[in-house]
Amino acid sequence: MNIHFKNTRIKITPEVYEPAEDSFLLAEAALPRILDSNRILEIGCGSGLISAVIKNNTKAQIIGIDINPHAVKCTKDNGVDAIRGDLLSCVKGKFDLIIFNPPYLPTNDEERTDDWINAALDGGNNGRKIIDRFLLKAREHLVDNGRILLLVSSFTDIEEVKSKMLSLGYFVEEICKERYNFEELLVIAGTMVKK
Template sequence: MVTITYRNANINLDEQVYDPAEDSYLLADVAIDNAKKGMKVLEVGAGTGFVSAVLQENVDVDLIATEISPIAATCARSSGVEVIRADMFNCFKPGPMFDLILFNPPYLPTSEDEKVPGWLNYAFDGGADGRDSVNRFIDEVPGHLTRNGIVLILISSLTGIEQVKERMEACGFEVDTCGSDNCFFEELIVVKGTFLAQKLDPAKTRS
């Protein structure tokens, strides 16, 4: 394993797990800006645990993470992140448990011949339009947020920013953009949603 340091946090890396890149650093910085002491925080799909490790090193939060890959989960635990091996929220009963939920999803549009073998594919494969995991997250996350709870989702300009925002609004979120970074062929954006529990629009969430 190789260890890197960012904002006083030491994070262990594994060659079989997606390394932190511009998206990870951006989400970690925005998470620190939005987290408050004592918040109950969940990171979905923690990967190496980079974002969670950096956040809990800089803000006194009550944090737990989920991760589907057993290799990534072990890697994140080695950096001091409490991880449950799970597929998004399937280890939790519905209920207002978290004040802040973070998600750096597989957001790149991916065709069948672009898939990679093994667990690493979960870090990249966003489906044909890049929104397979994003849409599922948006639909399921309201059941786990406190009122006025916050979600921070890292997406790419290739993913369809307006479509993501519209789906979040249909699920009861007040939506804003709170961080961005231009890199290579895309713009990375952190979309912030504040859960207001307004009346949902089923037609939009099914689209």
């Protein structure tokens, strides 16, 4: 399957999350906030759509990380450097911007499936299992005044995510939101302000 979006054509393979409203909303939110000098990391790059859009429309440096080896290959085939890893465990150094469209759906044991698409969707029992781990670690990899851009859903309890971010020292801003049927999607920025 192929997708064409913002000067970017990408190919998606079956074991990889197919870009959807959440992917497009995060890409749209990220683009105007990027400086050409930025070093950017995309966690959970999936097909590489968001990273490829950034690469093709800015001069920023971007690299993707995904736990799914098929996603890493897909991202590379779509023209963006990528490495396999669990969140930021394989990363050294600091970034101006870290982007993440995480698995955010509350998922119980019966709903869990034994395939790579589960890794794209399964946010644990409350939807925030991966998000909470990410928020804790991302702080260590931001430059002064560096930011994360995180996609969250009303299914994830947005207020809980914001309160976790505040407790970890992020300055929190809502960047944009869209409603799709019964779900609201929101992009939240979290800035590690230099003290």
